[in-house]
Amino acid sequence: MSFELETAKEPEKLKRVVIEPVSRVEGHGKVTILLDDENRVHQVRLHIVEFRGFEKFIQGRPYWEAPVMVQRLCGICPVSHHLAAAKAIDQLVGAKHLTPTAEKLRRLMHYGQVLQSHALHFFHLASPDLLFGFDSDVAKRNIVGVAAAYPEIAKQGVFLRKFGQEVIRMTAGKRVHGTGAIPGGMNKNLSREERDALLKDIYPVVAASREAVALIKKVYTGNLAFHSTFGYFKSNTLGLVGPDGALDLYHGGLRAKDASGETVFDHVDYSRYSDYINEEVKNWSYMKFPFILSLGSEEGWYKVGPLARVVNCDSISTPLAEVERREFVAYGGGFPIHSPLAYHWARMIEMLHCAESIKDILHDDDVLGDDLVVQGERALEGVGVIEAPRGTLFHHYRIDENDLITMANLIVSTTSNNNAMNEAVRQVAKQYLDGHQVSEGLLNHIEVAIRAFDPCLSCATHALGKMPLMLELLDCEGRLLDRVYKAADGSVASLMS
């Protein structure tokens, strides 16, 4: 668990190669690589430059706004933020146990969300690399190219994503940024017509999900030696599991294992997350670096998301996905699988699990019920944790006696994968770039490693040059809108107040 290649000794003597923006991921990240004259790699960094400040500007807002406001962090997995916030806010209103109808509707919404997000990532974003090759023609290396060469695969991706989005629309009112979850429950049930509409498609969705697992399995095992060693590194893993140790994407206790699969902690009440997980700030990224407190920041970083979850859990509750999980885990030969590209395989197993879970919930008449909301004894603090498509997501709020938010802490899924992604790109740089002439195809290898984690980056990035720095923002007619000054100590001030 070294931090080799994180920081070069004499960066000023090296040449800089930049990948900007990292494409076919959500948002803009950038990778900088420092090379010497022989193209030896000395430093590789994935910079996450998102800075929004939600934790600050949400202060003073009433708590019930949080689920609809904070979901605007992410348009791909808004439901995850919506539900993590809602779970925290359930605690504020004393809703210890939701009604069966509300819980099942929320689970339905969540499984729809994970299904559509996994389909989007695999088919629309990652499949071109896997189907055409990492250094294939850049003009065709996208979903349009897939639609031309493999129309059935592209259609399957659109079909699966559409179904997941429809599940969300029927439980949350609209496909992106809906309003289904409210403090203590849900604001609507499923009508019979809605349920029947979803039931009509669910069997083809389960079948398409099985085909997706078969496809990635064929691709991955078709070149097993390459795929299993690409960007390989070992790390701890973290995820939620149910009381029986089974995969649970909506609710459970925190489980962490070390790189060899030994338990670090298990069934931890997530409201005590800060006793187990801390975060470190590094100068070169706006995204923090979380770590398991008992192991320390050097040894305690971990990965989350589909691969971590599938190797972390003891079983999957739905039969088809469980068969696939066993076959997948067997490839580790008794050891946890750590290969970054195995994320794709694990992701499709989870998608199948979601499809099966949706089928089961749709057959449960509780989703038609109208007992939707519970309340109990009020509290001033709440923590909500959920397994978002990309991994464990933490929302933590405190409020005052006027119901206004006084503190918010969010650890988003991709943050937990921060060091893991950096480690993956450093390994790829060592394996494929070191000593070679840099080419577009080689640089795409770096991006392939990042894409395996399906990161949720955001905002744009840019090198600043030497600091301190003054910058002016002019409108299209040259009028000054904003003037900012960034001092050498990192403090930033507007000069136009």
Next chain:
Amino acid sequence: MAEAKKVRIATCSLAGCFGCHMSFLDIDEKLFDLLAWVEFDRTPLTDIKHCGPCDVGLIEGGVCNAENVHVLKEFRKNCKVLVAVGACAVTGGIPAMRNSVELRACFDEVYHYGVGLKNGMIPNDPELPLPFDKVHPIYEVVKVDYCLPGCPPPASAIWQFLTDLLAGREPKLAYESLHYD
């Protein structure tokens, strides 16, 4: 027979959440119809890193840092028609809620006062973009030809807008497609 020249479209997300891009993909299988008469330049779906000459540019998100301005100006320079898609591009949206707070206070909250922080430090590497004190709608920086409201605009609005525009009609949204939530 030679194919008719396709309409070239570029898209990007600045200080947005990608929800507008998701709503664009929510046209579902109509995507394949669209591909018969459009091609993509820079978008998050392709590996083209810089916007080249295009017929239409769709911008999601407002402007929150220096890099956003560079990207936005590159789009304006290269796109015949530039469209502000969604609340953030049109008004600044939710990210602009930080405009009522000093930027320094936002940084402090996240990097100095956060729960379970090992060390307090505001990231300040030259590779990080310079954040602006305020988040701005894109019309304050470049000329915008059309605005599509909504958070996000529904897929029906995006589809109606594009098909009108590409057919040479003045885009007009049906009442049910024009909303702001």
